Amino acid sequence: MNDDLSLFLQAWTGGAEVSEAERQRLLQRFETEAAFRAECVEEIRLLGMIKAAQTPSPRWLDVQDALGLSQAAESSAAEDDLASRVLRSVRSESPTRLRTRWLAWRPLAAAAAVMLAFAFWWQGRVQVHVVASSAPGLSAGTSLGREVCEIESGTLELLTDRGARVVIEAPARFEFLTAQRLRLMRGRLSAEVPPNAKGFTVVTASGEAVDLGTRFGVDADAPSGAEVHVFEGEVIAHAGQRVSLKAGEAGTLQKAAVSRRDLREAAFISPAENGALAEGLRQGRAAMAEEWRTRYAKDAALVLWEDFEHDEREGSFRRVQGRWPGSVSLEFAEKGDFAPLNLATEAAQFTLLAWVRLDRLPEAMQSIYHGHDYDQQPGTVHWLVRQNVGTMLLPVSGTRRLDFDGEKERDRLRLYPASQHSVRGSVGRWTLMAVTYDSATGQVCFYQDGRLDNEERVTAGVMARFGEARLGNWNRQDRVLSGRLDDFIVIRRVLPAAEIHAFYEATKPY
């Protein structure tokens, strides 16, 4: 872009200071040079189009008035308070020129009647825009009305007429009852609600969440009742009782009560992550990952590549979306959640790889893989994320770090090899965790997102044993992973750093 075009746009948008002398010079050039004028017009036309496309249509209240839309509609018990909610919403919003001109001269009682009529008329006029979609059958640029929608895979990013931005994750079933009321029958969503859409409500089978601004999530499929998680601002959770949930708080709607629970902000896909996932999909990342799976299927050293797609195992977990639309990951969220695994094998060398999406780093250890009988069976493997610190650990029973000094070391966990850096930065996004073990040399290596993080030495000569084990927890139940596990891989050799890096680059979703 040439300098004058840039200056012109800065002067025209007002986003930067441009001197009066420069403005005059630019206007002179704009008037006398057709090519420059054409270039500038092309840019500002597109800027105007973007502005209009991204901003919800206003409510054409004066047009409604001119058309004389003032007939009263029949009311039902369920909608008795609709008029008062609409009026409260109108009063609480900053008046715009569109609304104040209309309301300035009408008595409030008459205004209430017209608003009631308008609100009932408006109910049939739901128009929600699909901004981005990886759900088959629903593409960006289309609109949804008042209809039940069901998506089995992918995510949808929606924009309402009032500017509320909602990301719905499959599998999900939902219906916009009005532009401000969304019934979520199945699935989970995150919402960013601007002041103009204050009062945006998500209705579930066990209660509803009324947003007072600005960001929150709702999980309609949580086992104990729909969960509401407030990331920013405040939400009124309504289930028999009304409870105010503020930023950092979460609650479960249980039909007659709202009970507090831990926040799991990173369990919800935000619009920003949704965009990154959609871009990854567009780049063909799912197909690239599948190619590598096909390649490793021919590797004699492969013990397990579990993608949970056709998984029939029992346990306590939820099947939710994995890295790709239509893929499956296991979600471990509650204290006793786990998935059993028994590989019934031994390995002198191994590599473990796992695509993990952590919700948080709680004040408890989180177990990715946990073999039973650690104290009785040498070589039993545990793969953990350490509490608070967030570093990875790989205790293998019968081994210890060679430079561990039991007499001087106060931190007993330093007995085990650990990564150097925390996985804290990976909370709320898919990250590849990997670890290698070589019993011949005692070398243990940790990797995060394809990069070698740390290398440690442990006692050599201990064969690793993969017997009865749990994914996502251990047998005492209090080391729940708190997140999703997609693609758990066990290979009976030490993958070199370059191969792990290439694996990461080929199988990452963003």
Place this chain on the structure above:
Amino acid sequence: MNADESDLNTLLDRIERGETDLYLGVVRRYELMLRSYLAAQLYDISEADDLAQEVFLAAWRDLGSFRRDGDFGAWLRGIARNRLLTHFRSQQRRASAVERFQAEVARVAEEEMEAGARHDESGRIERLLHCISRLPEKLRRVVHAGLEGARPAALAEELQTTVPAIYQLHYRANQLLRDCMTKEAQP
């Protein structure tokens, strides 16, 4: 006469026969085009929307004067140009430097603006939303944020760059958007 024009004339006939509610259908059909046209001259979307409402009201009151063999969109834009002139004149004394600049640009480029809007076929603006969603994340953030007021400076600080660089990024995004919309329009 194409199918869309025939369909619009049917709508206008029914409105003239008393089905006034149907005018909202006309509003819905042309609102995105009109708002884009006005935002391309004012940039401030709330001002553009206020003027768009005035245009729709004026069109409603004067519907009988629209020639059925004419281009309804062009007719609306004609009303919009008059409203814009009035808007700029009424602001003259108290207008900011930006508003005076916009007014002068609108005056000089009136023909180019109309020529460009005439070629905006339906669906182009819908394709734009889809194309925005496909932009790389950094460019999408710039496009979402917009360029008015303090936004470029705030975004520049967040992205640790300069305000001119933000304009450069938006220019790059616009290039990608045009390419995308052209490709999406191809059968």
